[in-house]
Amino acid sequence: MNVFQAIxxxxxxxxxxxxxISSTGHMIIVSSLLGISKDEFTKLFEVVIQLGAILAVVVLYWKKFFVFDKNRLNFYLxxxxxxxPALISGYLFSDMIDKMLESPLTVAITLLLGGIILLFVDNWFKEGTIDTDEKISMFTALRIGFFQCLALVPGVSRSAASIIGGMQQKLTRNVAAEFSFFLAxxxxxxxxxxxxxxxxxxxxxxxxxxxxxLIGNVVAFLxxxxxxKFFIGALKKYGFKMWGYYRIVVGLIILVAMMMGYTLEV
Structure with a gap:
């Protein structure tokens, strides 16, 4: 991997x-197109630069993490x-997950199926009653955590799984998205x-x-x-359908490319 590829x-x-839309799925595709997907460092890089991305959450929502009041301990808990659930599942099934990370077919199918689900999510969960994260109970948080485990399958999307899980637990769309960010x-x-x-x-x-x-984390953070900011605005205005259509198109492109004989090297 060189600096350009890292960026x-x-x-x-x-x-x-x-x-x-699944960051893991997209990075698998891009690293394959760049010809570096088989490099062991690439696989390490794709996980570690997530640290830069999560620092963006901490900076944008710094009051949630660093302004201490009577609700802060509950927030951390x-x-x-x-x-x-994700920590335990990730540890127990790490070898299986690594094998799935080597399957572009898995990514294509999960992108496609997840896209179809996103087309209907806004209609399925219209009436969220939990409109602040303070109203989320410990049991509700745990159940959202189980939904997040679905994202251990490449292409599912941690964000999609946890947001849909939140909406299924009666969180409003915005609160579900923000809690997904915090959980990241x-x-x-x-x-x-x-x-x-x-x-x-x-x-x-x-x-x-x-x-x-270092370069990768700085770029990912910025x-x-x-x-x-873009996602929160788009979610308020358009809901999930636009992301559903995007996932379906990308998933179909990968499947068609594979049927035509093009092989993604992972």
Whole structure:
């Protein structure tokens, strides 16, 4: 991987991490097109630059994380409860997840099916009654966490799974989206830490990769700042249908390309 490739993948991460279109799926596709998908560092890079994206959430919603009041402990506890299912599932099924990450067919199918679901989400969940995160109970947070586990399958989208889970639990569309952003912080921080621990020998053997990780995180952070603001505005105005159509188109393009003999190398 060179600096140009690192910047391209980081832009993709920043743009897609908080949109319901699967950042992992898009990075798999882009790294394959760049010809670096088989590189072990690329797989490490695609996880670790999520740290830059989640820092965008912390900066944009800094009051939620750093202004301490009587509700702050409950806020942290809800995030801790909600992240548990993904942490446990990710640990138990890490080998299976790694194998699915090597399947472009899995990405194509989940993008397509997820897109079809997004076409109907706005009609399924019209009347959210939980309009602030303070009203989210611990049990509700846990159930949203179980929905997030669906995103362990590449192409599903962590954002889509947790937002739909929130709306199914009677959160309004905006509150579900914001809670999904908050939940991304411990979820992806844990994934990043675990990946760094597993890949420490790769980094120690090639110190120049640290520079690429730094560049990638900075780019992902800057791009994610804009993407989060854009998504909230678009969600209020258009709902989920536009993302559903996008996912369907991308999924079909990948399937058609594979049927024509083009192989994504992962």
């Amino acid at each position: 391209i993948i980081a832009i993709v991460e920043g743009l897609t991490e908080f949109l319901p 809800k995030l801790a409860v909600a992240v548990l 912080v411990p979820t992806m921080a844990a994934a990043t830490g675990y990946k760094l621990l597993k890949g420490r020998e790769l980094l120690l053997a090639h110190p120049e990769n640290l520079k690429l990780l 791009v994610a700042m804009g993407a989060i």
